[in-house]
Amino acid sequence: MRISKAALLVVIALTVPILVELRTVLAWVNVELTVLESAVLGMTMILAILIWALWPQNGRGDPSRSG
Amino acid sequence: MSNVYIDQFPAEAKVIRAAFYSSFLALALGGVFGIIQTLHRTDFLRFMDSVDYYTVLTAHGVFLVISFTIFFLVGIFTWAVTTSLDRGLEDIRFTWGWYSLMAIGITMTGVAILAGFTDAIDMSASVLFTFYAPLQAHPLFYLGLVLFVVGTWVAGVDWFRSWWAWKAENPDERIPLPTFMVLTTMLMWYIATLGVAAAILLFLLPWSLGLIETVNPLLTRTLFWFFGHPVVYFWLMPAYMMWYVMLPKFSGGKLFSDPLARVVFVLFLILSVPTGIHHQYLDPGIAEGFKFIAMTNTMFLLLPSLLTAFTVVASMEHGARQRGGEGYFGWLKALPWRDPVFTGMALAGLMFAAAGFSGMINAGMNINYLVHNTFWVVGHFHLTVGTAVALTFMAVTYWFLPQVTGKALWSRSVALGQVVVWFVGMTFMSNAMHRAGLLGVPRRTAEPQYEGFEFQAAVGSIGELDAQIALGGVLLTISLGMFFANVVGTALNGRSDDLPANEYAGALSGPDDAPLVLDNLKLWTAIAVVLVIFAYTFPLLSIIDRGGLFGPEVIPFPLTVESATTLGFALETAASTSFESAGEIATSALTAVMR
Numbered sequence: 001m002r003i004s005k006a007a008l009l010v011v012i013a014l015t016v017p018i019l020v021e022l023r024t025v026l027a028w029v030n031v032e033l034t035v036l037e038s039a040v041l042g043m044t045m046i047l048a049i050l051i052w053a054l055w056p057q058n059g060r061g062d063p064s065r066s067g
Numbered sequence: 068m069s070n071v072y073i074d075q076f077p078a079e080a081k082v083i084r085a086a087f088y089s090s091f092l093a094l095a096l097g098g099v100f101g102i103i104q105t106l107h108r109t110d111f112l113r114f115m116d117s118v119d120y121y122t123v124l125t126a127h128g129v130f131l132v133i134s135f136t137i138f139f140l141v142g143i144f145t146w147a148v149t150t151s152l153d154r155g156l157e158d159i160r161f162t163w164g165w166y167s168l169m170a171i172g173i174t175m176t177g178v179a180i181l182a183g184f185t186d187a188i189d190m191s192a193s194v195l196f197t198f199y200a201p202l203q204a205h206p207l208f209y210l211g212l213v214l215f216v217v218g219t220w221v222a223g224v225d226w227f228r229s230w231w232a233w234k235a236e237n238p239d240e241r242i243p244l245p246t247f248m249v250l251t252t253m254l255m256w257y258i259a260t261l262g263v264a265a266a267i268l269l270f271l272l273p274w275s276l277g278l279i280e281t282v283n284p285l286l287t288r289t290l291f292w293f294f295g296h297p298v299v300y301f302w303l304m305p306a307y308m309m310w311y312v313m314l315p316k317f318s319g320g321k322l323f324s325d326p327l328a329r330v331v332f333v334l335f336l337i338l339s340v341p342t343g344i345h346h347q348y349l350d351p352g353i354a355e356g357f358k359f360i361a362m363t364n365t366m367f368l369l370l371p372s373l374l375t376a377f378t379v380v381a382s383m384e385h386g387a388r389q390r391g392g393e394g395y396f397g398w399l400k401a402l403p404w405r406d407p408v409f410t411g412m413a414l415a416g417l418m419f420a421a422a423g424f425s426g427m428i429n430a431g432m433n434i435n436y437l438v439h440n441t442f443w444v445v446g447h448f449h450l451t452v453g454t455a456v457a458l459t460f461m462a463v464t465y466w467f468l469p470q471v472t473g474k475a476l477w478s479r480s481v482a483l484g485q486v487v488v489w490f491v492g493m494t495f496m497s498n499a500m501h502r503a504g505l506l507g508v509p510r511r512t513a514e515p516q517y518e519g520f521e522f523q524a525a526v527g528s529i530g531e532l533d534a535q536i537a538l539g540g541v542l543l544t545i546s547l548g549m550f551f552a553n554v555v556g557t558a559l560n561g562r563s564d565d566l567p568a569n570e571y572a573g574a575l576s577g578p579d580d581a582p583l584v585l586d587n588l589k590l591w592t593a594i595a596v597v598l599v600i601f602a603y604t605f606p607l608l609s610i611i612d613r614g615g616l617f618g619p620e621v622i623p624f625p626l627t628v629e630s631a632t633t634l635g636f637a638l639e640t641a642a643s644t645s646f647e648s649a650g651e652i653a654t655s656a657l658t659a660v661m662r
């Protein structure tokens with residue numbers, strides 16, 4: 001893991017404000033997302049974060065123990 | 068002997084515990100009413116009559132922003148004074164005295180509010196926490212509030228007594244930072260509460276008792292906001308205190324600057340009160356010039372909050388680097404995210420930054436017209452008092468509760484989950500509230516949907532906003548449930564010998580770097596009083612001049628043709644005199660400027 005489990009939890013929580021505000025921002029450039037599309041986008045973001053966080057760092061063994 | 072607070076100050080720990088539990092009871096009640104009104108407004112679940120909506124909303128407001136916050140903060144203030152002066156309170160019976168006053172007072176107020184739900188007792192107080200006339204409450208409501216506030220006054224005397232006794236023994240020492248924060252906050256509070264004391268004792272209580280027939284609603288409103296703005300700093304300054312003296316400790320470092328912290332609290336003392344009129348930008352009967360002065364003061368008040376943001380983030384970065392954090396942003400990873408006390412406070416601070424932005428919009432006189440009394444405002448203050456303050460208080464509970472009970476926290480994981488769920492729930496709820504407000508959706512409304520009229524949403528729809536608000540409300544309620552599980556679980560735990568010592572963060576730049584004048588409380592109080600006199604004398608005089616001390620002449624009711632003509636005449640004269648006096652003010656201002 002690249003970051004601690006707790007930090008991962010916080011990062012995932014932070015996607016929520018980004019997601020809800022992104023919907024408003026996108027509307028300005030005439031991209032109107034439905035609730036479902038937003039939810040899918042959110043899931044994708046969270047999935048990407050999970051992959052990033054869980055992907056082994058440069059092939060090193062288990063870096064979570066290195067702190 | 069261990070270094071846990073309860074072992075150092077067993078008698079004080081008991082009082083603090085009582086204050087905390089009173090505060091949590093209020094939080095629980097307030098939370099229940101919160102979710103009821105959320106589901107009612109958004110039309111997901113309506114099991115009560117809309118007529119009762121104001122009773123629910125009054126209970127929600129009063130229990131949360133009067134009893135939850137203030138009971139909690141007298142607890143941590145008592146901790147701060149005793150810990151930083153390293154001495155017990157002078158007389159613990161005195162301390163129980165003010166606690167009892169507060170408890171009795173809020174019980175009276177609470178009974179008056181809750182009695183509104185039943186017709187069995189002829190009593191109600193569905194006047195919302197702002198109790199604007201002509202809404203009238205049972206006298207018990209006002210009396211209870213008076214006792215409660217007097218209780219806080221006496222509490223302040225208690226802390227001042229500690230400080231005086233300490234000063235006699237340590238004449239040449241600087242006031243320790245936590246005590247300094249308590250004292251400046253209380254001085255601000257004494258000035259601020261004069262307004263609400265006057266509103267209640269001179270007008271609203273006699274009126275509710277039937278001793279006087281009418282009041283001047285603009286006058287009592289203005290006196291309310293004289294108190295109503297600074298009261299937000301009464302909630303916020305204890306939260307700031309936690310960010311200054313506790314957050315650096317949990318980040319693993321020290322406070323960046325003690326002098327800067329003192330400057331911030333002095334600025335709050337002098338600038339909190341002369342700004343109240345910014346809640347009345349839309350009140351007719353107060354001249355624009357006075358509103359402009361209030362706006363200017365308000366903008367200055369942003370300064371201490373920005374200073375706080377700087378100091379707190381700098382302290383966190385220092386802590387993270389002490390723990391081995393590196394890089395421009397890499398240090399963020401080194402922060403103790405696993406600790407619910409830290410994470411809760413950090414998330415609360417983050418939401419407060421967002422609240423600062425919507426606050427600036429509220430504060431601007433012209434743009435305020437767009438959002439005044441809409442749901443936007445509710446979104447704003449659920450970020451400030453409802454998160455920056457409430458979430459900070461809940462987070463530090465996870466550290467304080469073991470200190471004052473001597474018992475280990477029931478579950479750190481549940482605690483961490485709780486603060487994160489609060490953050491997510493509040494994001495959903497307050498974002499949708501802000502956006503609904505921009506569409507003109509009003510606050511304080513049981514059924515904000517009207518026949519033959521549709522709010523036009525720019526993005527999404529009203530239905531979606533409602534759903535988002537309800538979703539947020541449900542998450543917040545779940546978060547509260549997790550919080551209480553932890554409080555109860557901790558209370559049921561046995562005594563633990565393995566608790567952290569009672570201490571607060573040191574400072575990188577200590578009190579010796581702070582100019583002596585900062586500790587001159589008399590000077591700052593005097594300046595605060597002068598600013599209040601500048602900001603309020605003329606508005607109050609002109610309000611009384613126009614509307615009368617006890618309101619205008621009583622208008623006979625029901626209206627007859629005769630009385631309608633009198634009314635028309637009265638309105639006409641009122642209008643022309645107000646034009647005249649506005650003209651006079653303008654002329655005198657002009658001559659003053661030209662001279």
Ligand code: HEM
Pocket residue numbers: 098101102104105108124125127128131132135136195196197445449452453454457509510511512513539540541543544547
């Ligand atoms: C479970 C969490 C909460 C929920 C679901 C909730 C929900 C709401 C809603 C929907 C309103 C607006 C009602 C209206 O204007 O018609 C409201 C008002 C309010 N809330 Fe909350 N709230 C919560 C927590 C809090 C907290 C923690 C605080 C403060 C510490 C707070 C303070 C207030 C105040 C002062 C009002 C305004 C009352 C008034 O207009 O008189 N709320 N709340």
Ligand SMILES: [Cu+2]
Pocket residue numbers: 295296299343345346
């Ligand atoms: Cu204000």
